[in-house]
Amino acid sequence: MTTTPTATADAPPAPQGGAAGGAPKRSLASRIVSRVGGGVLQVLLVVVAVFWLLPTLGLFVASLRDEADNNATGWWTALLAPAQLSLDSYGRLLGDSGFTSSFWNTVWITVPSTLLVVVIASLAGYAFAWMEFPGRDWLFLVVVGLLVVPVQVALIPVAQMYGFLGIFGSIGGVILFHVAFGLPFAIFLLRNFFAGIPRDLLEAARMDGGKEFTIFRRVIIPLGGPAIASLGIFQFLWVWNDLLIAMVFADTGSQPMTRALQSEMRQFGTNIDVLAPGAFLSLIVPLVVFFAFQRYYVAGTLAGSVK
Amino acid sequence: MAEVVLADVSKVYPDGTRAVDRLNLHIADGEFLVLVGPSGCGKTTALRMVAGLEEISEGTLRIGERTVNSVPARDRDVAMVFQSYALYPHLTVRQNIGFGLELRKVPKEEIRRRVDEVAKTLGLEDHLDRKPRNLSGGQRQRVAMGRAIVREPRAFLMDEPLSNLDAKLRVQMRAEISRLQRQLNVTTVYVTHDQVEAMTLGDRVAVMKKGVLQQVAEPQELYDRPVNLFVAGFIGSPAMNLLQGSVSSADGAWWVTLGENRLRLPDEVLQARPGLRERAGAELIVGIRPEDMEDAELGGADDADGGADRLLRSKADLVEALGSELLVHFGVAAPRVVTEDTKELASAAGAADLADIATTPLGGDTAPESVLVARFSPRSAVREGAPVAVRVDTSRLHYFDLDGGAAIWE
Ligand SMILES: Nc1ncnc2c1ncn2[C@@H]1O[C@H](COP(=O)(O)OP(=O)(O)OP(=O)(O)O)[C@@H](O)[C@H]1O
Numbered sequence A: 001m002t003t004t005p006t007a008t009a010d011a012p013p014a015p016q017g018g019a020a021g022g023a024p025k026r027s028l029a030s031r032i033v034s035r036v037g038g039g040v041l042q043v044l045l046v047v048v049a050v051f052w053l054l055p056t057l058g059l060f061v062a063s064l065r066d067e068a069d070n071n072a073t074g075w076w077t078a079l080l081a082p083a084q085l086s087l088d089s090y091g092r093l094l095g096d097s098g099f100t101s102s103f104w105n106t107v108w109i110t111v112p113s114t115l116l117v118v119v120i121a122s123l124a125g126y127a128f129a130w131m132e133f134p135g136r137d138w139l140f141l142v143v144v145g146l147l148v149v150p151v152q153v154a155l156i157p158v159a160q161m162y163g164f165l166g167i168f169g170s171i172g173g174v175i176l177f178h179v180a181f182g183l184p185f186a187i188f189l190l191r192n193f194f195a196g197i198p199r200d201l202l203e204a205a206r207m208d209g210g211k212e213f214t215i216f217r218r219v220i221i222p223l224g225g226p227a228i229a230s231l232g233i234f235q236f237l238w239v240w241n242d243l244l245i246a247m248v249f250a251d252t253g254s255q256p257m258t259r260a261l262q263s264e265m266r267q268f269g270t271n272i273d274v275l276a277p278g279a280f281l282s283l284i285v286p287l288v289v290f291f292a293f294q295r296y297y298v299a300g301t302l303a304g305s306v307k
Numbered sequence B: 001m002a003e004v005v006l007a008d009v010s011k012v013y014p015d016g017t018r019a020v021d022r023l024n025l026h027i028a029d030g031e032f033l034v035l036v037g038p039s040g041c042g043k044t045t046a047l048r049m050v051a052g053l054e055e056i057s058e059g060t061l062r063i064g065e066r067t068v069n070s071v072p073a074r075d076r077d078v079a080m081v082f083q084s085y086a087l088y089p090h091l092t093v094r095q096n097i098g099f100g101l102e103l104r105k106v107p108k109e110e111i112r113r114r115v116d117e118v119a120k121t122l123g124l125e126d127h128l129d130r131k132p133r134n135l136s137g138g139q140r141q142r143v144a145m146g147r148a149i150v151r152e153p154r155a156f157l158m159d160e161p162l163s164n165l166d167a168k169l170r171v172q173m174r175a176e177i178s179r180l181q182r183q184l185n186v187t188t189v190y191v192t193h194d195q196v197e198a199m200t201l202g203d204r205v206a207v208m209k210k211g212v213l214q215q216v217a218e219p220q221e222l223y224d225r226p227v228n229l230f231v232a233g234f235i236g237s238p239a240m241n242l243l244q245g246s247v248s249s250a251d252g253a254w255w256v257t258l259g260e261n262r263l264r265l266p267d268e269v270l271q272a273r274p275g276l277r278e279r280a281g282a283e284l285i286v287g288i289r290p291e292d293m294e295d296a297e298l299g300g301a302d303d304a305d306g307g308a309d310r311l312l313r314s315k316a317d318l319v320e321a322l323g324s325e326l327l328v329h330f331g332v333a334a335p336r337v338v339t340e341d342t343k344e345l346a347s348a349a350g351a352a353d354l355a356d357i358a359t360t361p362l363g364g365d366t367a368p369e370s371v372l373v374a375r376f377s378p379r380s381a382v383r384e385g386a387p388v389a390v391r392v393d394t395s396r397l398h399y400f401d402l403d404g405g406a407a408i409w410e
């Protein structure tokens, strides 16, 4: 966290000694190596990016062609025959009430699951990091211990319990499961991040007249922004893309998109005209969320606070 | 504004460490009190107890009329300047300074006015919209001060607020703090381990050792009349020279004997310190401040014989020329003083081992020898390796019991 102060009204800037003579000289060889090395690295990155993006592009192009074309030729032929492309399959899909309701189910499952995990884990993380209460360390150990419980182990007992409680197959049940299994890691992550905030800052806020919750809201949350944003994004992606828990705990009325698309897959015949646009639509939302929040996890928000 | 009174305040940490032991301090309204002592002596702990950031194990703390032992920090109405500044990194300078007012629900208009006023006092007007990371060290320090000042608290608490600044800036900010405190006239407790800061800032200075208060007094008093060996060794730089010696009467006068040297004492000393008569001939500890010694060659003594009967003769081992003064190191054949206090002081100065080396005589000479440091005028012509005659101002010597280290007066 050492930063170079920019404007120094108090201390006159030190004379820039050797800098006047231009950049330090490097040998020609080392310059070539670094130039070529940089070039190679860039090419490599582009290759990797293309490799990762190509299937997505293929999916997108396929989603714009009709079933007959897709069955006849590969998606790339459409690049030379743009006439094939149309939004028809999207139109059909969005007109299908089964699909749109599964889209909204996904939203109704993902948004509360994410918000609940972020809110509960922030509060718990603060309490574990900064509040004194008996048994704190043991409790935290239990939370960390829960990290190793695999989801699969819990499926059957929780399903039985849900049946008993009468929430099996409901959106609420799916949310509850996601929250329960998201929390241990979330609390662990945020506690550790919050514990890294300098103690002096919290004490300064306390001296400034802050009550516990004020300190949490006005100091911890802004400083924890990067960690909270990352957690939110990961939890969002995890829940949005989940299939396993949806397969077990949702029913056809409460099923999210992943499960709806899965049921569209047939053993023979691809019905790609439903899968491709559906998959692409389910991809769009996480991308938007990711880019909307990524600016929050720029590092270095603590610079200049202490020292 | 209020007085701060600590009565038998102790702090015992959960692990059993007794960091502060029955501390009694009466800090008057508007007084600037400095807490000094070597690292780990409990200064920060004491300050944090006043702040309310650390629970008080025993004793009572009063701020103004109120006993505040169980009052949480936010309701004590005191402000603290942290060593690390602890600025809120996500807020601008204006928001940082105004934060405490905002939490106390002061109207926006008034916050604005008060922050502007404080920023003007501290010369921060041009930086109000910047974030702390874009400020220099000195500016950050000022923001931290501003955050304390703006609240107009009943007391300021400062824990080594200048220790992160470079030497030049530290001197400048020291003067600034002094000016501000006098102008605002707010009771201030200031923690430092820098004795120059302590002496220049404090109306009174409290010296602590291992959690125990040694002496509270005005800076000059602390320098002139240290109550024990520890305070004597701690205050003053270079530190007071401590030698084992004795006081006795002979030839119709009183003398201090240090090894082979005999220094004549003025009669006033015996009147001021009658305790010396009772200890005549007994071994005790004699303290000589470096500034109470001068090169005899330079003259300037105002007694009849030019101070010939209060000379230490030796060889200058080392001469450090500082421009404004010369620091002359020389040996005297008198046992050096090794007590718990001197060890504590040496380790505080980070020179525990060094002291051992310096006083071990070279070349198998077994005579006990101490190394003294004298502060000579730069006009002195003393050279390294050459003999030197050091005239001692014997009216200003200090005497301590060999065991316990208490100053000898009565
Ligand atoms: N939380 C704690 N638990 C146990 N012991 C502690 C704790 N905090 C401080 N101490 C101990 O209490 C003693 C006093 O510490 P304190 O921080 O008050 O010293 P200090 O005078 O401020 O020193 P420094 O000049 O190095 O800042 C030290 O021996 C320290 O090890």
Ligand SMILES: [Mg+2]
Pocket: B043, B044, B045
């Ligand atoms: Mg300290």
